[in-house]
Amino acid sequence: MSQQLINAISLGAVYALIALGYTMVYGVLRLINFAHGEVFMVGSFIGLAALSVFHLPFALAVLVAMVGAALLGAVIERGAYRPLRSAPRLAALITAIGVSLLLQNLGMLILGAAPRAYPPAIDPAPIAWLEERAGVVVTRQQVVILAATAAILAGLSLIVSRTKIGKAMRAVSEDRQAAQLMGINVDRVIAFTFCLGSAIAGAGGVFYGVYYGTADPLMGLMPGIKAFVAAVLGGIGSVPGAMLGALLMGLVETGVSSVTLRVSPSLVLTGSTLRDAVAFAVLIAILLLRPAGLLGRPGREKV
Amino acid sequence: MCRSGVLTALCGVGVGALLLAGCPGPQPDTESPSAGAGAKGEPAPAAGGKIVLGSYMCNTGPFATFGQSSTKAMEMAVEELNAKGGVLGKPIELIVEDDQCKPEEAANAAQKLIQQDNVLCVLGEVASSNSLAAAPICQDAQTPMVTPSSTNPAVTQTGDYIFRICFTDDFQGVVMSKYAVEELKAKTAVVFSDVASDYSKGLSKVFRETFTAAGGEILGEESYNQSDRDFRAQLTKFKGLSPDVVYVPGYYGEVALILSQARQLGLKAVFLGGDGFDSPKLVEIAGKAAEGALFSNHYSKDDPNPVVQQFVASFQAKYNEAPDALAACAYDAVRIVAQAIETAGVEDRTALRDALAGITDFDGVTGKITIDENRNARKSATILTIKGGKQTFVKTMAPE
Structure with a gap:
């Protein structure tokens, strides 16, 4: 049981790093950046190159991956979204899907579709004394990833709540026109938000690669969708909400997988077969009760 | 090979193009007096002084490597046979068509081979979906078709002119459960299958049935999805059950992650699987965690059997690469057809069909092959293990 809890939290942390980018971009722009999963993928490959070609320390x-992903985020924003800033929101959404497909297919063209091995930059062996005393397997990787996720969240909260640019982000999120009238450079704030969200996704990509030992051009697809759901669940636009939603997502998925129902000797339902179905049913139920998400502010316009 | 639909469909395309590029190409039809014939059941007329065989393969396309290695092996087999005087005293000519990994092109290629080139026998495909597209055409024209490596059971169910010389998917499940019970003395097992793959589900079902029938106990079953990367929840459950073996008939991409995560969680059981393990990527991604995993395959180039060693040496010498399992199957297919033509004694499609149905204990690279009443091959499978980061031959397992 406690082992499953650790599995769940590790999975949740991975989702959280992607969900943060979704929620931040939505917060300032009211745009679901569907290319976010691909930024995560590119970040992962930059990390792979840094580790295995240039032999940089972890x-x-x-x-390096964070910087690379931030640059990519800026390019996507400048090239694909800014020209559509005043267009109907649906146009930007479709563009986002287009950018996502473009990056996936470019990845397959340049890197090939086969998965690549990720160097084990952090020792994947379980921490021995924890296994002996408590009987649970926690690897150094999991500890590092959890610590790094916590540090990133703390840093992000500081930026959003304590810095000038953070204040500007909140202002743009509140009311873009009013912010502009107050002399805030909205374009710069939006570009900064994209960079920040993309950098976090880039870091997530490297952690993901190291944790699972592999990277491929379609790796951003499923985690991207799950993280998007986590962001909506927590209340899209809310940073702590994204964290909470991601953890919940990890818990529900792992929880459902760990259940076996023996209805009768001939009918045994294993959770893993129904995992995604049950997990998403739970999410729908939560959203029916709280349409704005767990920590979202009600009354906001949703996509 | 090529167990699932998409993969299978893709495989088909590549071979043909290669063939067009790499071989003499279809000869002008001058030697074929009855060109344009090919009505039902009509005996294939002698094409001058040659025995004409046709193949359709995916020589271009996304899975071209499968078709290309098959084609290379078929051409090598034809050369070897011709060097020994051919069959029925005549040289063999192999006409190679590229189906671009597309079922519709496979059907066109079969049509062309039968109608225009008037071949005695059609050889093809790796991918089951392409074989399934061409099989009805061969059946209608009453021209024998031999598939070297399509494992889907439906292929040979098309009709009595369609043969297969590789084993079907089901057999891999049987072999692995037999190995687990007899060699590993396993009493308990868990099954972990890919819910999105018919190949994986089929193998799991057969493994479960035969393992239980042999007195073993299945402690639990879990599944995963091809896009999954995290298998810790299921593996943690398995750990609690402490099975002797874990059967994971999946593809190397997911299996590599399953193996790494299982080892991290301290799951001690032996991991077993099928030919989906057959990729260098498995060791590349899983590293040390892959050590000791066992899987069934069509053949091993390390098999000490002299038939295998001679094939590997000739292929290596001719093409400067090691032959894969598909090449081995394709090589056997050509040689079986040649033997059946000798047995039939005449160049006649129906007589060839009867001779193919009677193939018994053919000593092939991929094992001793007997064609059963359903026109499938009864043959041995090879068990391989990962040792020191390399695929290592363990033993061959005969049917029954």
Whole structure:
């Protein structure tokens, strides 16, 4: 049981790093950036190159991936979304899907569709004393990833609540026109938000690669969708909401997988077969009760 | 090979193009007096002084490597046979068509081979969906078709002119459960299958049935999805059950992650699987966690059997690469057809069909092959293990 809890939290942390980018971009722009999963993928491959081609230390590789992903985020924003800033919101949404497909297929063209091995930059062996005392397997990787996720969240909260640009982000999120009238450079704030969200996704991509030992051009697809759902669940636009939603998502998925129902000797329902179905049913139920998400502010316009 | 629909469909395309590029190409039809014939059941007339065989393969397209290695092996088999004087005293000519990994092109290629080239026998495909597209055409024209490596059971169910010389998917499940019970002395097992793959579900079902019938106990069953990367929840459950073996008939991409995560969680059981394990990527991604995993395959290039060693040496010498399992199956297919033509004694499609149905204990690279009453091959499978980061031959397992 406690082992499953650890599995769930690790999975949730991975979703959280992607969900943060979704929620931030939505917060300032009211746009679901569907290309976000692909930014995560590109970040992962930049990290892979940094680790296995340039043999950088892990922390530096994460940093390089964050910078690379931030640049990609800026390019996507400048090239694909800014020209459509005043167009109907549906146009931007479709563009986002287009950018997502473009990056996936470029990835397959350039890198090939086969999965690549990720170097085990952090020792994947379980921490021995925890296994002996408590009987649970926690790997150094899991500890590092959880710690890094917590640090990133803390840093993000600081930026949003304590810095000038954070204040500007909140202002743009509140009312873009009014913010502009107050002398805030809205374009710059939006670009910064994209960079920040993309950098976090880039770091997530490297953690994901190291944790699961593999990277491929379609790796952003499923985690991207799950993280998007997590962001909606937590209340899209809300940073702590995204964290909470992601953790909940990890818990529900792992929880459903760990259940076996023996209806009768001939009819045994294993949770893993029904995992996604049950997990999403739970999410629908939560959204029916709280349409704005767990920590979302009600009354906001939703997509 | 090529167990699921998409993969299978893709495989088909590649071979043909290669063939067009790499071989003499269809000869002008001058030697074929009855060109344009090919009505039902009509005996294939002698094409001058040659025995004409046709193949359709995916020589271009996304899975071209499958078709290309098959085609290379078929051409090598034809050369070897011709060097020994051909069959019925005549040289063999192999006409190669590229189906671009597309079922409709496979059907066109079969049509062309039968109607225009008037071949005695059609050889093809790796991908089951392409074989399934061409099989009805061969059946209608009463021209024998031999598939070297399509494992889907439906292919040979098309009709009595369609043969297969590789084993079907089901057989892999039987072999692995037999190996688990007899060699590993396993009493308990869990099954972990890919819910999105018919190949995986089929193998799991057969493994479960035969393992239980042999007195073993299935402690639990879980499934995963092809896009999954996290298998810890299911593996944690398995750990609680402490089975002797875990049967995971999946593809190397997911299996590699399953193996790594299982080892991290301290799951001690032996991991077993099918030919989906057959990729260098498995070891590349799973690293040490892949050590000791066992899987069934069509053949191993390390099999000490002299038939295998000679094939591997000739292929290596001719093409400067190691032959894969598909090449081995294709090589056997050509040689079986040649033997059946000798047995039939005449160049006649119906007589060839009867001779193919009577193939018994053919000593092939992929094992001793007997064609059963359903026109499928009864043959041995090879068990391989991962040792020191390399696929290592363990033993061959005969049917029954």
